[in-house]
Amino acid sequence: MIPYGKQYISEEDIAAVTETLKSDFLTQGPKINEFEEKFAQYIGVKYAVAVANGTAALHLSAMALNVNKNSKVITTPITFAASANCVRYCGGEIVFADIDSATALIDIEKIKELLAASPQGTYQGIIPVDLAGYPVNLEKLRALANEYGLWIIEDACHAPGGYFTDSKGIQQKCGNCVYTQLAMFSFHPVKHIACGEGGMITTNDEELYKKLISLRTHGITKDPELMHENHGGWYYEIQELGYNYRLSDINAALGVSQLKRADANLQKRKAISKKYDNAFANNTNIKLIQPAAGFSHAYHLYIIQVENRKGLYDYLKQNNIFAQVHYIPVTMLPYYKELGYNTKCYPNANAYYEKCLSIPMYASLTDEEQDFVIAKVLEFVV
Numbered sequence: 001m002i003p004y005g006k007q008y009i010s011e012e013d014i015a016a017v018t019e020t021l022k023s024d025f026l027t028q029g030p031k032i033n034e035f036e037e038k039f040a041q042y043i044g045v046k047y048a049v050a051v052a053n054g055t056a057a058l059h060l061s062a063m064a065l066n067v068n069k070n071s072k073v074i075t076t077p078i079t080f081a082a083s084a085n086c087v088r089y090c091g092g093e094i095v096f097a098d099i100d101s102a103t104a105l106i107d108i109e110k111i112k113e114l115l116a117a118s119p120q121g122t123y124q125g126i127i128p129v130d131l132a133g134y135p136v137n138l139e140k141l142r143a144l145a146n147e148y149g150l151w152i153i154e155d156a157c158h159a160p161g162g163y164f165t166d167s168k169g170i171q172q173k174c175g176n177c178v179y180t181q182l183a184m185f186s187f188h189p190v191k192h193i194a195c196g197e198g199g200m201i202t203t204n205d206e207e208l209y210k211k212l213i214s215l216r217t218h219g220i221t222k223d224p225e226l227m228h229e230n231h232g233g234w235y236y237e238i239q240e241l242g243y244n245y246r247l248s249d250i251n252a253a254l255g256v257s258q259l260k261r262a263d264a265n266l267q268k269r270k271a272i273s274k275k276y277d278n279a280f281a282n283n284t285n286i287k288l289i290q291p292a293a294g295f296s297h298a299y300h301l302y303i304i305q306v307e308n309r310k311g312l313y314d315y316l317k318q319n320n321i322f323a324q325v326h327y328i329p330v331t332m333l334p335y336y337k338e339l340g341y342n343t344k345c346y347p348n349a350n351a352y353y354e355k356c357l358s359i360p361m362y363a364s365l366t367d368e369e370q371d372f373v374i375a376k377v378l379e380f381v382v
């Protein structure tokens with residue numbers, strides 16, 4: 001069986017987790033700090049906050065930016081629903097801007113139209129998604145966001161190691177928060193770094209960082225400078241409503257160990273994508289999304305677009321190749337439909353959904369397995 005994505009766990013990973021299991025700390029111990037520091041260094045950002053999963057990272061990010069029942073936030077319909085759900089958790093309204101068919105990323109021109117159609121102050125923020133690992137042009141998005149005073153949370157779950165080159169020629173790594181308030185990542189097993197479950201929020205803003213640390217643990221503070229009273233060494237205060245969204249030290253130990261191979265694995269993903277690109281280059285019935293000049297794709301997913309997507313999906317499955325669809329437009333999901341979203345408003349997302357298929361892409365995919373996948377795709381799509 002060849003899945004579309006899977007984790008790679010080395011003997012070193014197992015040893016790292018075992019060491020933590022034998023230690024004094026299973027949660028919020030030294031591995032959390034180490035993971036946060038090393039991840040921040042890898043991404044090139046000041047602060048990183050480890051949390052239970054990517055969805056918790058989105059929820060806390062929305063909370064930290066004060067999303068509430070009066071908030072309107074823009075995202076893409078082609079994403080995992082968590083990018084939109086986080087706004088709903090806080091009682092806010094999520095508004096979808098259609099995608100650009102060339103990249104399958106949120107179309108910045110469509111965002112511009114939405115913003116121009118409402119009075120200033122209608123919207124509070126934007127959650128762009130680096131779909132499949134293709135970095136959003138955050139410099140361009142920041143310029144637009146500045147016109148309307150909006151914050152940006154980059155959903156970089158698919159893109160650790162990806163970057164775009166800005167107008168000054170600087171390579172801006174996904175999640176480095178040079179053009180955003182916050183960014184977030186997931187360490188679900190199919191992602192670049194597997195923790196089992198895990199997530200990370202990154203930021204350069206000290207105030208947001210402190211708020212996130214507090215919200216991650218019930219809004220608890222033990223800092224004598226911040227407390228209203230102090231009854232003794234045991235005393236703490238809950239000063240705002242937070243959650244238990246902590247990552248365990250066990251998961252963090254796995255994350256630290258996986259992070260060591262992040263660059264090597266990214267190179268492997270790039271080699272796999274190049275081989276697919278070459279294999280499909282002459283087949284006009286397979287549409288590929290190639291990153292524009294200056295954009296370095298992180299290849300969480302390798303997505304092709306074909307006319308008979310269901311036929312190809314079924315054919316691959318018969319051959320024990322388990323492809324996947326990323327994504328069903330969020331606007332088509334019953335929960336969102338019932339909220340009143342009109343699926344017809346997102347023609348590019350709908351057209352993309354009809355054709356997209358993610359074929360196997362993961363660092364441990366062997367040459368033989370990839371050859372088999374290529375052969376089966378080309379047998380079906382002639």
Ligand SMILES: Cc1ncc(COP(=O)(O)O)c(C=O)c1O
Pocket residue numbers: 053054055056079080082083129155157158186187188198199
């Ligand atoms: C784009 C995107 N956003 C958010 C999430 C949520 O992450 P998690 O599954 O770790 O909660 C995912 C993961 O599936 C994702 O792919």
